[in-house]
Amino acid sequence: MSRTSFRLTDQQVETSIGNLLRISVIIAAFVVLLGGIIYLVRFMGAHPEYRVFTGEPRDLRTVSGIFMDALEIHSRGIIQLGLLILIATPVARVILALFAFALQRDRIYVVVSLIVLTVLIYSLSGGRL
Amino acid sequence: MNVLEFSILIWLASLLAGFLGALTGLGGGVVIVPLLALGFGVDIRYAIGASLISVIATSSAAAAAYVKEGFSNIRIGMFLEIATTTGAVVGASIASRMPTSTIAIIFGVVLLVSAYLSSVPRRERTGQSEPDPLATHLRMNASYPTPQGQEQYQVHAVPAGFSLMFIAGALSGLLGIGSGALKVIAMDQVMRIPFKVSTTTSNFMIGVTAAASAGVYLNRGYVDPGLAMPVMLGVLIGSLMGTRLLVTAKTRILRIIFALVIFVMALEMLYNGITGRL
Numbered sequence: 001m002s003r004t005s006f007r008l009t010d011q012q013v014e015t016s017i018g019n020l021l022r023i024s025v026i027i028a029a030f031v032v033l034l035g036g037i038i039y040l041v042r043f044m045g046a047h048p049e050y051r052v053f054t055g056e057p058r059d060l061r062t063v064s065g066i067f068m069d070a071l072e073i074h075s076r077g078i079i080q081l082g083l084l085i086l087i088a089t090p091v092a093r094v095i096l097a098l099f100a101f102a103l104q105r106d107r108i109y110v111v112v113s114l115i116v117l118t119v120l121i122y123s124l125s126g127g128r129l
Numbered sequence: 130m131n132v133l134e135f136s137i138l139i140w141l142a143s144l145l146a147g148f149l150g151a152l153t154g155l156g157g158g159v160v161i162v163p164l165l166a167l168g169f170g171v172d173i174r175y176a177i178g179a180s181l182i183s184v185i186a187t188s189s190a191a192a193a194a195y196v197k198e199g200f201s202n203i204r205i206g207m208f209l210e211i212a213t214t215t216g217a218v219v220g221a222s223i224a225s226r227m228p229t230s231t232i233a234i235i236f237g238v239v240l241l242v243s244a245y246l247s248s249v250p251r252r253e254r255t256g257q258s259e260p261d262p263l264a265t266h267l268r269m270n271a272s273y274p275t276p277q278g279q280e281q282y283q284v285h286a287v288p289a290g291f292s293l294m295f296i297a298g299a300l301s302g303l304l305g306i307g308s309g310a311l312k313v314i315a316m317d318q319v320m321r322i323p324f325k326v327s328t329t330t331s332n333f334m335i336g337v338t339a340a341a342s343a344g345v346y347l348n349r350g351y352v353d354p355g356l357a358m359p360v361m362l363g364v365l366i367g368s369l370m371g372t373r374l375l376v377t378a379k380t381r382i383l384r385i386i387f388a389l390v391i392f393v394m395a396l397e398m399l400y401n402g403i404t405g406r407l
Contacts (some may be wrong), residue, residue: 024179036358044133053172055350079354090336121215123344
């Protein structure tokens with residue numbers, strides 16, 4: 001393999017990022033659909049209550065809680081896992097771009113990507129202002 | 130109404146919203162919150178959580194189609210995302226402390242502005258201004274494909290564009306919308322980036338911005354799986370269908386109809402916000 005094959009062009013980077021986004025959205029949609037089918041089979045006769053805001057239970061709010069729920073085949077946990085994959089999709093895009101900038105030895109944009117990534121992780125880990 | 134009927138109705142409504150949003154280029158996210166809050170009596174915080182999810186889905190799904198054309202500028206996008214993501218976290222944090230009626234009033238005003246902006250033709254940029262040295266330093270100037278071959282462009286007014294992006298991010302976090310229109314205005318009108326580059330780069334940024342807000346909403350318990358499920362699946366499928374049809378359909382009349390729908394929703398949101406019903 002020649003050294004030049006590591007020099008990615010911006011266009012190559014964006015094409016691979018685009019494909020990653022699409023695959024990730026498809027996976028997220030199927031996980032949500034699977035959880036949704038189980039949810040509807042179990043709760044179809046129940047009455048939906050969204051008029052009064054109560055907030056979600058603790059386990060459906062955190063990354064670890066959602067994984068635990070999904071592993072125990074709780075329908076709402078599986079849907080939430082699909083939503084989490086979806087939220088992670090743009091985060092993965094930033095990480096991929098970060099690596100691409102690093103390969104291009106573009107220091108400024110490595111730092112720029114790191115700042116964006118930090119804000120995203122801060123938000124996902126329950127950041128409060 | 131039981132859970133099954135509720136889910137099917139919300140799925141169908143979201144499908145239509147996503148379809149019209151993609152077909153008209155106005156985005157489906159902007160009508161999801163009023164639809165859920167006014168049409169189904171859903172608490173506005175649950176509605177915003179579900180809407181954010183649908184915004185990430187459509188933005189990420191559309192990105193794959195956009196990048197092939199080679200218009201989007203990843204450097205401009207990433208740099209401005211510093212502003213949009215910080216704005217989004219601030220907006221989402223404000224949303225959890227603000228009375229829901231105030232959120233409804235702000236939403237109504239933003240909807241009115243969106244309806245107005247979509248009905249006036251895009252203003253052509255006039256006058257000359259110097260390219261921003263900051264843009265040169267940040268290597269933002271690039272080229273994009275046109276029928277006459279690659280065309281170079283220079284980026285202007287980086288600080289002004291950056292500030293507008295912070296506001297776009299804050300509105301996205303506060304209201305659960307993509308703020309695509311404001312992002313395009315900031316890039317196309319203020320930073321003088323070619324329109325095609327602006328719209329495709331904006332689409333990329335919308336997903337990252339919404340992810341920053343969605344993290345905060347998820348942690349606050351505003352993302353309900355039973356509600357987000359039909360909304361996400363509906364908007365996603367609807368917008369994919371709309372994008373497919375976009376090439377052949379005549380969208381002028383649809384745009385007018387959709388702008389009218391947004392206008393009526395804006396008045397409803399304002400009325401319900403002012404009378405304290407939302």
